[in-house]
Amino acid sequence: MNLIVSYISNFLSRKGSYVFFATIFARIFSFLAAWFALKLIPNKELGVVLFAYNIIVFIIPISGLGLHQSFIRYGALLKTKAEKNSLFLYVFKKGIWVSLLLIACICLISFFIDFQFKNTRTYLIVLSFIIIPSFLLEIIKAQLRLNHENKKFAFTEITQSILLLISVLILSYYFKELGYAVALLITPTLTAVLFIKKIGINFKLKNKLTITDSTFWKYGFFASLSNVVTQLLFVIDILLIGYLLADTEMVTNYRYISLIPFSLLFLPRVFMATDFVTFTEKIYDKAYIKKYIKSYMLLFLLISIVLVVTSYFLGDFILALLDSNFSKYTQTFLILIIGVCGIFIFRGLFGNLLSSIGKAHINYYIASFALLLNIVSNYYLIPKYGIKGAAITSAILMWFTGVVSVIAFKLLYKKVLLKTE
Structure with missing residues (x-):
């Protein structure tokens, strides 16, 4: 029993309670956002957006070829803040380029698929751009975790959930299914913009690291x-x-x-x-x-x-x-x-x-x-x-x-x- 008490105590000291409640909060707000969308948008039109979005949801984990996964693991093994800063910049630059390439592939392939539902291709192309802000938000969260700032990490989840609910409610009310698609896109974008200044990255630092080899890329790809x-x-x-x-x-x-x-x-x-x-x-x-x-x-x-x-x-x-x-x-x-x-x-x-x-x-x-x-x-x-x-x-x-x-x-x-x- 002492082991369990000690374990929970250490978990709480690392602000685990904030992560716990932020996760529950995010799930509740995500449900509310989905419920409001269901009430504000005709089922047929909403179904098309959700069909396209579910395709993107499966692709999002491999955004940036999983470099955000490599970042959290290899970043934890680095000793200095400067090294972690340099690794963030490497992952940021390479990940954005790879994500753009992935979006281009999705857009191109969509023209060779005969979708069953009207406007699926349009929404798939629009929603594919979620890949970039989602990747950016993931490396921001990873940087906060590497800095042992789990409280701020939890607040990214809460902020994203609140922005999702507000944007879905407003945009779906005025612009129906198109507004819902835009809400899904701007939510991670706004969250990333709000928190990128809070991670303390020096964008002028250009130290080269030896760990960013093929093994680094392979790790992230398979993790994703x-x-x-x-x-x-x-x-x-x-x-x-x-x-x-x-x-x-x-x-x-x-x-x-x-x-x-x-x-x-x-x-x-x-x-x-x-x-x-x-x-x-x-x-x-x-x-x-x-x-x-x-x-x-x-x-x-x-x-x-x-x-x-x-x-x-x-x-x-x-x-x-x-x-x-x-x-x-x-x-x-x-x-x-x-x-x-x-x-x-x-x-x-x-x-x-x-x-x-x-x-x-x-x-x-x-x-x-x-x-x-x-x-x-x-x-x-x-x-x-x-x-x-x-x-x-x-x-x-x-x-x-x-x-x-x-x-x-x-x-x-x-x-x-x-x-x-």
């Missing part, structure tokens, strides 16, 4: 690809349920039954967002990392037990709050909760530790293999068990990827330590 594949893991269930069951009602049921379990995944992300820089700075301190792992796992084991027990006894009540018809899917809900615990205890931590030692490509390989297993398993389980089959597949894979991440980290960490001795 890993995020894309992980997103697909959560989407593929919905797609396969719709395809294999040919029942839109089952798609809706699974979407809402999985809403609470998957929403809970923000918890390990909050801790990792707060602590990643700290444990990366001390990644070669075996005693510190061992203690951190033990403390984290004890805390999330306790949280997992509470979640499973609560879901077992109150699952039908919780689902009835969403819709009384969902109560019959209590077993499916409980299976997903058990699966999420695998990410809580293992995957959330060890996936980040693999990134911390520079092995982001391992996360990509694990996620890609899990995606393949997901498709194969669901083709067997969904026709046989319905949406419970999809839940079983997801739960098994969440534990599987977690355990594989643990094994991979332990094996690779030993090699990393040997190289530093």
Whole structure:
């Protein structure tokens, strides 16, 4: 228990509470923005914008070819402020150029696709420009985290959420679906403009760094690809349920039954967002990392037990709050909760530790293999068990990827330590 108390105390001392509440705040405001858009814009026109936007959402993680991912990891290993300043400038310049190239590719490819919905190409081109401010905002957030300014990092999330709600409300009211698209574009732009002066970067500094080699680029690229594949893991269930069951009602049921379990995944992300820089700075301190792992796992084991027990006894009540018809899917809900615990205890931590030692490509390989297993398993389980089959597949894979991440980290960490001795 002392380990857990100490761990939480250290988390709070790093302003983790601000990151926690900012994450919840952002989720609430994002929901409100989506709700206002739904009320102010006709469903048909809004659907076209959302279709185009969802394509861009999948591409955003690889904006700048993932250089923002490289920046946070390699920046944590640099010792001086001048070095971190120089790395920011390198990532800023190269990332913007790569993002422009990515936008050009999207625009060009869009003219060779015969979209089903009218104006999809127009919105895809307009929304593709979100890639640049999104990338800029990510490296600003990374710089704040590298400076251990988690409080300011949290305020970027809050500011972005407030700007999103206000811009969606005003622009959607006056300009409907076009206004909504513009709101999505200007929100990260305004947030980046507001915070870029707060990170203390000297744009005249031009020190050359030796770490910005092919390994640096490879790390960011695979870290970003890993995020894309992980997103697909959560989407593929919905797609396969719709395809294999040919029942839109089952798609809706699974979407809402999985809403609470998957929403809970923000918890390990909050801790990792707060602590990643700290444990990366001390990644070669075996005693510190061992203690951190033990403390984290004890805390999330306790949280997992509470979640499973609560879901077992109150699952039908919780689902009835969403819709009384969902109560019959209590077993499916409980299976997903058990699966999420695998990410809580293992995957959330060890996936980040693999990134911390520079092995982001391992996360990509694990996620890609899990995606393949997901498709194969669901083709067997969904026709046989319905949406419970999809839940079983997801739960098994969440534990599987977690355990594989643990094994991979332990094996690779030993090699990393040997190289530093």
